[in-house]
Every structure is written in structure tokens, then in C-alpha cells.
Amino acid sequence: MTEVRNELVRKRYAAERRFRFYGAAALGLTALFLAFLLVDIVSKGLPAFRETSVEVDVTVDAAEVDPANLAGGNYDKMIKEAFRAEFPDVKGRTERKALSALLSSGGADTLRSMVIADPALIGKTVTVPVLLGDDADLFLKGLLTRVKTTAGAMPLHIAQLDGEEGFVLTGDKAGEEAERQLGLAAGDVIRFKGGALRVTGPQNGYLKAEPIFAPDPAITTLAAGQWDVLAFSVPESNRRISDAQVLWLDQLKSEGRIETSFAWRLFEAGDSREPELAGIRGALIGSLLTVLVAISLALPLGIAAAIYLEEFAPKNRWTDLIEVNINNLAAVPSIIFGLLGLAVFLNFFGMPRSAPLVGGLVLALLVLPTIIIASRAALKAVPPSITEAALGVGASKQQAVFQHVLPLALPGIMTGTILGLARAFGETAPLLMIGMVAFIADIPSGFTSAATVLPVQVFLWSDLPEMAFQSRTAAAIIVLLVVLFALNAVAIYLRKRFERRW
């Protein structure tokens, strides 16, 4: 009998432990998901906070710059010519194009601003940091392909094939398969002074190779240590940077001319079609304007509505209706508010599309229920004795509410408002409806100029095919999350600092 009972108790305790474990596991999974999300986004976004540039010695050609119109000079041409001059071996048209493609189309901006700041530079040679294009930038950050460079450990013989394009590589030991002997695989690049070859594959016990930079025909044997092998993790056809470009960048890097610096551009530039030039300033300003409109409308309206409903409203059908209404509005999908904005503000009132003013109006309606509910809770938390005391010494009901209850409820109202603000700041869907999704390169200048907001910028960038934009998107998300966490931290601080338990 006792054994049966012990067995039962043991089982019940096991069930207890299991159940408790399920609860902990659920929370653990949620925390794990959050950690995975944040780590994923931070690791994707961090590279975008650094940009790479190459130092180029440029002679500011007096013929290209009109001293009366410094900004109009053809700096791009000067920089490209100076950059090409660094690689005198590069002759072919396509090769020269590939070389220039390493530089960003916005690379000339630095030189332009330097010359504008100091016109005396005209005719002189200056060292300018020129921004690299997105592919070169990604490669240098190691995001396009990994490159393993090993020094050649044994002599290598190069022979040009007769009659056909290409070379044959052989090692020292006759009879052994060249591929294994030299440790080379198809796609590897052999670099040596005076040329570079790409291994194409084995043929009749030899290794065939094609030229990247055609070597001097006089070179037939390279001693050990005179050549390097570059092995790529991604084959050339699958990456956006060619072997030749990699070799050029490697050369620049070994000369110590590649510089990385903090990408202030991300915060200083508007949107752009070129990933390396695109920034979030326009979206940030747009967000700021939109949220400003939203909060300056929703805050007074919300507090007033909350005061009425909590302190003055008689209990009747009308106030019941308002209450049910507010609770329902708080749960209406945000995209519906976008439809409202489109139909009422844009179509009916004819307000401008894409404007922070309209966005702010829509977001104000969106966060209004949240603010009303939070404010009502804060007003409710103030004990009735406060009102009664005020009434007792002869205050009117309004005096009691506005001079005594409201100040005591204000920290709670502010907390709720900041949380509403955070929600408005992160909202995307309704703003898509009112045209805040256009490509807007200019920084918005006012409440009615075309603008976009940070979450919409994230949405727009996430859709673009360039890999560099993926990183920019994650960087924009990091900025967005930092702002939101800061807002939440302020709300928590307010709650902790001013919360009163009655």
C-alpha cells in the first residue's frame, strides 16, 4: 500500500518538475529568439558603420576647374585619371573600367570640398582619401569572399602554350601530378612580380592557367617564395568582384593606402541609389518631424479626453460608447489607419502625399487610444482623498482636477506618452499607404515636403538587391532600435523615479 502511494507521489512530483520546466523552457526559448534576433542584426549591421577609402595623389588640373565655379569642376575625371596612373600596366578598355569601378561615384566629393575650402590647391598635387565602391568595400570587410594567401613553397615552371592562349604550370618533380605537387586547385590565383595567372584546371598531367595580368614572356621559372597562391572561398563567377580587382585592392592594401574610418556619411547623407553613399539623415529628420506632429496632437487631445472620461463624464450611454470605442480603436490594425489617412486626409482634404504632416496626423490617431488608456490609468491611480481634500477647502471640481490630481498623475501620463511615442516611431504600415515610400534623396525641409521615415527606409532598403544595402538596412535598424530603447529607458526611469504608491 505505501509502496503504491510512494510511487504515486513520485509520479506527481515528477509531473510538477516537468511542468515547471516547460514554463522555464518557454521563457528560455523567447529569450533565445530575442538574443538571436539582436545578434543577427548587430552582426549584419556593424560593418556598415565603417567605410573604406583609398589614398590617391591627385593633381588638381587648372584646366578642369573654373576658379569662379569651384563646385562645377570635373573632379571625378581628375581622380579617375590619377587612380589609373597608379596602375600603368592596365591597358585594356574593360580592364580600365574594372579598375575605375573600384571607386565610388561619390569619391570626388571629398576633393571638391577640399578645393572649395582652399582654392590655392588648384594646380597642386594633393593626397585625397577617395571612397571605395560598395563591392570593393564589402570585399575589404571580408564579406564577399575569404581569401587565403600562401607563399609558394617550391619552384614553379611556367610555359606558354604554342598557338593557344594559356600557360602550363609544372612543378619540379617529373612524373608526379602537377595539381597535387603544387597544391593548386582550379580558380586559384598565382601572383608573382610581373604578372598573375588563374589556374583553370588539370590537363594531361599538367596544370593549365590563363592570364589575369599577362606575365613577361621572359619569366619561365619562379623560385620558392617568389610567388603566392590566393585561394578564394567563392568562385569568381559567383562574386561581385573579379580576380583582377582583388589583386589591385591587395596591392593597395599592402602599400598601406587603404583606410577605414567611421562612416559619418551614414548619418549625414540622404538616400541614394549607391549603397556606399546612402545615409539615413533624411529618414531620421522625416521621423522626427512626423513624430513631432503626432505627439503635439495626440498628447493634448489624449490627456483632455482622459480627464473628461475619468473625472467628469457621467455614467451614461454616450460615455460607454466612447469607452468601448477607444478600447476597440486601440486594437484596430495599424494598416486600417493608413486607409483612413489615404481616403480622408489625401483624397478628401487634398493634403500633400508623402508629407510628415499627414504621416503625423495618421500616427496621432493611431497612438491616441494608447495615450488615453495610459492617462486614464494614471488619473485613476491618484487616490480620491486628494480630490476630496481640495473640494473640502472650497476648490471647484475643475480646480481640484487641474491643480491637484493632474500634477500627481503627470509622471504616469508621461510614461504612457513616451511608450506611445515609441510605437509611433516604429510604425511602418500606415505610412506606406500615404506615399511615404518614395525614393527621396533630399533631406526634408518642412512639414509638407516629401519625406520618408526610418522604419520605411528600412523597408525600402531591405528590398534592394545589392548586398551592401543589406548591411545598411541592418545599420538603420540598429539606429532605430537604439532610439526606441532610449525612449523606453526614459519611460522606465520616469516610472521608477516618480511612481508613488498611495
Place this chain on the structure above:
Amino acid sequence: MFVWTVLLIVLMAAIAYWAGRTRAAGLVTAGGPRLHSLPSYHGLFTAAGAMIGGLALAIAGALAFGGQSVATPVAAVVGAGIGAAPLYAKSSLDFRARNNFERIVLVLLICCSGVAILTTIGIVFSVLFETLVFFRSVSPIEFLFGTHWSPTGTPPSFGLIPLLAGTLLITVIAILVAGPLGLLSAIYMAEYASPHLRSVLKPILEILAGIPTVVLGFFAALTVAPLIRGSGEAMGFSVASESALAAGLVMGMMIVPLISSLSDDIINAVPQSLRDGSYAMGATKSETIKKVVLPAALPGIVSAFMLAISRAVGETMIVVMAAGLAANLTANPLAAVTTITVQIATLLVGDQEFDSPKTLSAFALGFVLFFFTLVLNYIALRIVQKYREQYD
């Protein structure tokens, strides 16, 4: 001109306040009768007159001459004068300025709380109106029961069923993820966690709840979807790159904090006496939770789930970014489906022509969505309300 008008009205109100207050204060004579209201109330009452008059004439001026005209600020100044003058003249020793001013404030407060009603009316009418226009070109029967959706096809077809099915599929996946996770977390937080552990765990859920959905959409599209596709194909399934599973999973994680915080509140609201009774009978903690607390909290938990469903149905960004555009009628979570919100967003982003059924169909979809979530929310909120009264 707008800024000038506002500034001028504020300035006129300030002048009116000062004038009204000074006049009232001047009425008092040493040893004589006292004012009914404090001088500042006389000032406020006059200022309110200036505000109302100024605003009214400014709006009239803007409508008559256009907002950019100089006439608007001029009208504002004139209106403020006209509004303030009679109130200024009214002031006397026994004039009840406070009562009158408080009446104005009360009306203002009522108007502010009416904005919520106006918003609802605005939503209903804007959606309903365009929907009716839409039904002129497409019959409601075809819209509600059609099984083919392609608004840009020739001829276009507007059948709601595939969209409903897609929405349902993603919602079911989301609830299957969020339901157990959210409920179990709530139980653990309410019944097992020490106060210290709670203060660590709660922020985790709050952070997750505060992450914008566009961020979750980015994560779903660029990290979760490839992950699911990769592992699914490794196991030999064919997985669409925009599978319903990826969107549903991330949406489920988005809803976990909602279900958990609502259920947490509800479990905490179950009276301790019920638990004590159960313990006294020798039940273990988990038996008490399963057999006493949860049944008592059931209505509230049901309503939490309903709010979660309504949230999942109305969620836009995650599905826009991670779910597909093709309206497939399928129950396979590995296939690409589309949802109502995705279609609204794609139909209305870019150029809109308000005479084509393509644009109008988005409003019809919005109407369906609004109606659906409204019913769910209403029932859920009623249950919560009833339930709260039960234990209060």
C-alpha cells in the same frame, strides 16, 4: 501664414487675458465687496473669447481667401477682438467668470474625447464608401466566394477565399507558436518566478514587444526564411523562399509578449483563496494551476487568444516582407501564400487610381479586415470586462 495666424491668435489671447484680469482686479475697492471669481478667471474667460473668435474667423478667412492669403491672419486678429470684447465688457463684481470659463473647458474636454468617435466614424465611412464603389464593378458574391485572386490579371479577378486561406494559415502557425510559449511563460512568471526573477524576465518580453514589426520582417525575410528553406531542403522537402512558415514563426514570436502579459494579468487576478483551497486538499502546485487556476482564468485566456488572433490577422510588415504575393489556395506551410494585409499594402503602394477596381479592392479588403478584427476585439473585450467584474 499658418504660423503667423497661430502666433497672432496666441498673442491676442494673451492680451485679452491681461486686459480681462486687470479690469476685474480694478473693480475691487478696499473694504468693498469681493469679486465672485478670481481676477485670473476673468482674464481666462476673456482670453477664451479671443481664442474662439480668432479661430472661427481665421478658418472662415482661410476658406474664403485661401490659406496662403494675408487675409487669414488679419481675420484672426479681427475675430479675436470681436470674440473678446463682449466678454471683456461682461466682467463685474458678481459675474461668475469661473463657472463660465469652466463650462467652456468642459465643452472642450468633451470635444477632445469625441475625437475617438470621429476616428471610428472616419474609418468606417472611408472604407465603406470606397467598398460600395468597388461593389459597383465587382459583385459582392464574386468577391466573398471567388477562389481566384489576381487584381492585375486580364481579366482581373477578385476572389477573397485564397487571401482568407493564406491569412488563416499564417495566423494558425503564429498562434501555434505563440499560444503555448505565451501561456507557459505567463504561468511561470505568475506562479513560479521569484520577484527578483520576474524583474529580469519581464523586460525581456517588453523588449520583444517593443521591437518594430519592420525589424521582425527584415529578420524573417533575410534570416529565418533562408534558414527554414535550407533545413527543409536538406530534409528533402521543397520549400518556397517566401514560405508561410517563416512569416508565421516570426509573427508568433511577436505575439508571445501580448499573450503572456494578458494571461499574466488574468492569472494574477484569480483569487488566492482558490489556490489555498487546492493546496489544502494536498494538490501540488502544477495540479493547482492545471485544475483550479487555469479553469478559473479560462475566459480571460480565451479573450487573450482572441486579441492575439486579431493582432496576427492585422499584422502587415512581417508578411509584406516575408510572405509571398501569389494568392495560392493551399494549406501547405512550406508553400508561399499571401494575406489580406499584404494585398492592401501592395495595391496601395505606388500610383493609385480611385476609379479602377484594383485600387478600390484594397478598400474592400480593408473593410473585411476591419470588420473581422472589430468583432474579435469586441467579443474579447466584453469577456475581459465580464470576467473582471466577477472577481472584483
